[in-house]
Amino acid sequence: MIAKALRLFCLLTCFALSAFAQPAPPAETGNGEDTVLVNSLLQQSKDLGSDDPKQGISIAIKARDVARRIKFLKGQAYSHKQIGFGYYYLGNYVETLNEWHQGLAIFEEIKDDIGVANLLNNIAAIYTEQGNDEKGLEYALRSLTLSEKTGDKLRILSALNTVGSIYYKKPATWNKALGYLLRALPLCESIGNQEALGIISENIGDIYFYKNDDAKAVTYFKRAIENLGNAPNSAFAYNGLGKVYLKQGDIKQALTYHEKALDISEKLNSKINIIRSLNGIALVYVNQNDLATSMKYYLQAVATAEEIKASPDLKALYQEMAIVYSKNQDYKNAFKYQTLYADLKDTLYNIETDKKLGRLQFDFDIQKKEGEINLLTKDKALNELQIRKQRLVKNAFAGGLALVLLIAVILFKNYRAKVKTNRILDKQKAQIEDLLLNILPSEVAKELQVKGQATPRNYETVSVMFTDFKNFTTHADKLSPQKLVEELNSCFIAFDEIIGKYNLEKIKTIGDSYMCAGGIPTPDDKQAYNIVNASLEIQDWILLNNKRRNEEGLESWDLRIGIHVGPVVAGVVGKKKYAYDIWGSTVNIASRMESNGAPGQVNISSSTYELVKDKFHCSHRGKIHAKNVGDIDMYFVERDAPFPMESLAENIRLNEDKTASLN
Numbered sequence: 001m002i003a004k005a006l007r008l009f010c011l012l013t014c015f016a017l018s019a020f021a022q023p024a025p026p027a028e029t030g031n032g033e034d035t036v037l038v039n040s041l042l043q044q045s046k047d048l049g050s051d052d053p054k055q056g057i058s059i060a061i062k063a064r065d066v067a068r069r070i071k072f073l074k075g076q077a078y079s080h081k082q083i084g085f086g087y088y089y090l091g092n093y094v095e096t097l098n099e100w101h102q103g104l105a106i107f108e109e110i111k112d113d114i115g116v117a118n119l120l121n122n123i124a125a126i127y128t129e130q131g132n133d134e135k136g137l138e139y140a141l142r143s144l145t146l147s148e149k150t151g152d153k154l155r156i157l158s159a160l161n162t163v164g165s166i167y168y169k170k171p172a173t174w175n176k177a178l179g180y181l182l183r184a185l186p187l188c189e190s191i192g193n194q195e196a197l198g199i200i201s202e203n204i205g206d207i208y209f210y211k212n213d214d215a216k217a218v219t220y221f222k223r224a225i226e227n228l229g230n231a232p233n234s235a236f237a238y239n240g241l242g243k244v245y246l247k248q249g250d251i252k253q254a255l256t257y258h259e260k261a262l263d264i265s266e267k268l269n270s271k272i273n274i275i276r277s278l279n280g281i282a283l284v285y286v287n288q289n290d291l292a293t294s295m296k297y298y299l300q301a302v303a304t305a306e307e308i309k310a311s312p313d314l315k316a317l318y319q320e321m322a323i324v325y326s327k328n329q330d331y332k333n334a335f336k337y338q339t340l341y342a343d344l345k346d347t348l349y350n351i352e353t354d355k356k357l358g359r360l361q362f363d364f365d366i367q368k369k370e371g372e373i374n375l376l377t378k379d380k381a382l383n384e385l386q387i388r389k390q391r392l393v394k395n396a397f398a399g400g401l402a403l404v405l406l407i408a409v410i411l412f413k414n415y416r417a418k419v420k421t422n423r424i425l426d427k428q429k430a431q432i433e434d435l436l437l438n439i440l441p442s443e444v445a446k447e448l449q450v451k452g453q454a455t456p457r458n459y460e461t462v463s464v465m466f467t468d469f470k471n472f473t474t475h476a477d478k479l480s481p482q483k484l485v486e487e488l489n490s491c492f493i494a495f496d497e498i499i500g501k502y503n504l505e506k507i508k509t510i511g512d513s514y515m516c517a518g519g520i521p522t523p524d525d526k527q528a529y530n531i532v533n534a535s536l537e538i539q540d541w542i543l544l545n546n547k548r549r550n551e552e553g554l555e556s557w558d559l560r561i562g563i564h565v566g567p568v569v570a571g572v573v574g575k576k577k578y579a580y581d582i583w584g585s586t587v588n589i590a591s592r593m594e595s596n597g598a599p600g601q602v603n604i605s606s607s608t609y610e611l612v613k614d615k616f617h618c619s620h621r622g623k624i625h626a627k628n629v630g631d632i633d634m635y636f637v638e639r640d641a642p643f644p645m646e647s648l649a650e651n652i653r654l655n656e657d658k659t660a661s662l663n
Contacts, residue, residue, distance in 0.1 A: 038067045038075040045082045050089040050268065057086035077106035077115055084122070091271060091308035093126055094456045094571060094583075100126075117146040117155040124162050129272075131312050137166050154196070157187040161200055174207055181207075198227030202237040214244050235261040235273040239280045246284055255284050275301045275313050282320070291328045298324065315344045440580045441505055443521045444572060456571030463518035463531040463565045463608070464586055465504075466594035467495070467538065470558040472512040478555075487557070488512060491545070498537050502530035507582060513594075517582060520570050528565055528611035535561045535602040536639055543600070562593025564605040589626050596624050596634065606633035 041063035048056035060082040067075030080103030087095040100119050107115035120143035128136030140162040147155035164180035167173040181204050188197035205220030221240040228234035238261035246254035262277035264270075278301035285294035298321050305313045318341035325334035440448065448454045469475070476484055492514060499506060499516050503524060507515040516534075518527030539559065546556035566586035573579050589605060597603030609618055618635040626632050 034066055034070045035072055035075065038063045038070075038072055038079070041066070042075070042078055042082055045086070049085075050270070053086040053089035056089075057083050060086060073106055073110050074112065074115075077103045077110070077112070079103075080106070081115075081119060081122075088126070092569075093130060093309075094569060095458070097123060097126055098456050113146055113150045114152050114155060117143045117150065117152065117159070120146065121155065121158050121162055124159075125165075128162065128166055129310075129312075133166050133169065137163065140166065153187045153191050154193065157184040157191075157193075157196055157200070160184040160187075161196070161203070165203070168203070168207060171210070174211065178204065178207055194227040195231065195233070198224040198231075198237070199233050201227065202233070202240055205237070205240055209240060209244060209247075214248065217244055230264050231268075235265045235270065235277060238264070239273075239276055242280050242284070246280075246287060251284060251288060255281065258284060271304055271308050272310060272313070275305045275310060275317075278304070279313070279317060279320075286320075286324060291324050294324060295321070295328075311344060315341060318344060440572065440578060441521045444580055448572065448578070454572040456569055457521070458567065458569055459520055459523070460567050461523075461527070461565060462520050462568045462570075462582065462586060463504075463527045463563060464568070464582070464590035465516050465518075465531050465535060465561065465563045466591050467514040467559055467561050468594050469512045470560060470599045475555065475557065491542075491557070494541050494545075495538055498541065499534050501537075502534040503527075504531060504534055505580075507580065517568070520568070520582065528608060529615060531563055532602065532604065532608070532612050532616060532637055535563060536637065539600060539602060558599030560594050560597040560599055561602045562590055562595070562597050562604070563602065563608050564590035564593050565608045565611060585626070585628060589629065589632065592624055592626055593634065598636070602637040604635050604637055606635070609633070609635045612637075 041059050045056040045060040045063065048059070060079050064076055064079030064083065067073075067079055080099045084096045084099035084103065087093075087099060100123050104116060104119040104123070107119060120139045124136045124139035124143060127133075127139065140159055143155065144159035144163060147159050160180045161184050164177045164184070166177075167180065168177035181200050184200050185197070185204075188194075188200060201220045202224035205217045205224065208214075208220065209217035218241065221237045221244070224237040224240075225234055228237065238257045242254045242257035242261065245251075245257065258277055258280035262274065262281065265273035265277050278297045282294040282297035282301065285291070285297065298317060302314065302317050302321070304310075305317060318337045322334050322336075322338035322341060325331070325337060440454075444454050475487075479487070492509060495514050495516075496506060502518070504516045504518045504527075505520055507517055509515070516531075518524060518531045524530070539561065542557065542559045546558070549556060564586055566584070566589065568582040568584040568586050570580070570582045573581055593603045593605055603621075604612070604618070612618075617638040619638060621634050621636055623631040623633055
């Protein structure tokens with residue numbers, strides 16, 4: 001079971017990268033230096049590749065802006081594609097899909113079938129790597145259909161490769177996966193594409209490995225290395241050879257090949273291959289019963305997988321680590337990682353997905369066969385259609401009179417039932433819309449209802465606030481579950497009302513921590529002032545609430561608050577339970593502001609201070625180091641006029657009434 005998970009997810013990256021093979025920048029479709037400039041910038045961005053993806057994104061954005069100015073649509077499409085590659089190299093899949101969907105729309109608009117087929121396959125590879133096989137197969141089959149129509153061999157073999165990767169994920173469909181991959185090999189040879197030949201060879205080798213044909217597996221792995229050299233994709237072939245020799249008991253050779261894969265992956269900063277190389281080395285040490293050393297490599301692999309959110313790899317790693325900890329009689333950690341594995345497995349696996357995969361392939365095969373038949377029998381079909389139409393007219397007239405009476409009776413009976421049903425449906429629709437508005441911002445909820453999905457967005461300036469109660473664990477240990485939830489509910493209801501006054505968006509609660517933001521989804525020039533005002537009002541509410549608690553002989557609940565302003569990515573995650581969330585270093589820094597604050601104070605970063613210093617008195621309190629940012633100055637916010645206690649007292653009373661009604 002463990003080995004199965006490993007070879008599944010090791011394969012996906014190779015397919016994804018092969019699907020991302022890039023053609024040359026767009027040919028010039030207009031005259032003038034600006035068009036040449038767009039093509040030149042795109043080539044520069046492409047040349048940077050994974051070596052400097054941030055610079056590559058910056059250059060591609062310049063190309064996009066120039067293309068927009070001169071209305072060079074093909075240049076715009078390729079710019080979005082190249083920006084997406086930069087985000088892919090950084091592991092930012094949300095931004096990658098956003099850019100590629102924009103590029104896909106433009107390629108479809110200008111009827112560039114090769115561009116459409118290419119991006120369909122790239123998008124399919126991303127969905128597949130994220131574990132969404134249903135969408136991955138849908139986009140890959142669309143790409144294959146269009147590629148075969150255009151006759152573009154590179155696009156055909158890329159789509160065959162991606163479809164094969166999805167079928168490869170289950171033993172029951174290994175032979176079907178081999179069929180697609182073996183169809184792709186001669187196409188690679190005919191166009192002389194060594195990279196594609198190497199990638200497909202190593203994936204065929206992996207299938208033969210799990211079919212216990214080690215000789216063929218070694219042949220294809222070595223063929224892959226011959227074609228790939230020391231490219232990032234060759235790490236997969238080296239790991240494949242390591243697996244073969246480990247199975248055969250040649251520990252020294254197995255470790256040599258896995259370490260070679262790790263060396264290549266680290267030099268090229270290929271994080272997904274780093275994860276799989278570390279995993280291979282860990283398995284070698286497990287085989288030698290050196291559990292301590294194996295766990296060192298497992299923990300490195302998990303840290304990298306969690307960083308790039310590689311869920312399929314994490315599932316396999318969690319399961320293996322649970323087994324290793326159990327062998328080492330560390331049952332606490334064994335239970336921890338078994339629980340993580342089970343939770344992730346439930347998220348990734350869905351029986352309905354298997355059914356939909358089969359249905360998509362069936363529809364594709366049927367459509368293809370129908371197209372071939374239609375080409376061979378076009379004239380005959382037209383003649384038969386004309387005859388059927390004549391017969392239909394005669395029969396329709398005779399049967400029409402009888403049907404009119406029958407339909408009239410049915411319509412009359414159904415009319416009253418439909419009126420009643422529509423009333424019920426209208427009521428249910430209103431309830432569903434109200435529930436959606438309670439979960440998501442109104443703009444996002446409307447987009448989700450209209451389009452069926454909410455587009456992730458970048459925001460340049462967003463204010464993020466975190467709160468956290470000091471010594472919450474101590475308080476929790478002293479209270480019954482009912483009383484603990486009652487106290488938290490009272491506080492969070494008050495926080496909800498306060499941030500609502502200042503047009504802030506509640507993001508989520510995590511235990512006793514509360515998170516909100518300003519400036520999303522609708523930008524707001526006053527967001528920084530509003531979030532600071534809200535924070536001060538929350539601290540005042542806590543102060544008055546503690547006064548009441550002390551009068552009743554209860555301990556105070558002291559609160560820390562931290563604020564930071566900066567760029568974020570916002571979007572909707574989840575399928576069964578929607579959640580609006582934000583990501584980026586801004587969120588992490590805001591959390592650091594909270595954890596390094598003090599009870600009763602509002603701790604803000606230097607970027608927040610620069611926006612609000614003209615309205616609030618602030619005292620500098622030193623610096624804090626933030627990952628990938630450096631040292632950041634921190635300030636406590638002070639206020640000229642205190643918040644009116646009468647208003648706070650009324651607020652507390654109202655919240656107590658609401659909490660009582662909930663109980």
